[in-house]
Amino acid sequence: MGKYRRPRINFVLDEDIRDDLTVWAKEEGRTMSNLVERIVTAAVQGKRNSHPNQNPLIPEERAEKGGTSK
Numbered sequence: 861m862g863k864y865r866r867p868r869i870n871f872v873l874d875e876d877i878r879d880d881l882t883v884w885a886k887e888e889g890r891t892m893s894n895l896v897e898r899i900v901t902a903a904v905q906g907k908r909n910s911h912p913n914q915n916p917l918i919p920e921e922r923a924e925k926g927g928t929s930k
């Protein structure tokens with residue numbers, strides 16, 4: 861079985877937020893990347909759970925056509 865490579869994303873944030881995330885990650889014994897992934901995953905799951913009969917993250921016209929965002 862080949863090694864699966866997950867997509868990567870880069871973004872910009874304020875230095876003070878980065879510093880807070882650094883402390884938070886260290887307190888939990890995580891990498892910054894892992895902490896941010898967990899935060900984003902929880903936010904997306906919360907958004908999905910708030911609309912159980914549809915995916916609120918895909919515009920309705922795209923969802924009807926079976927499209928997804930890439």
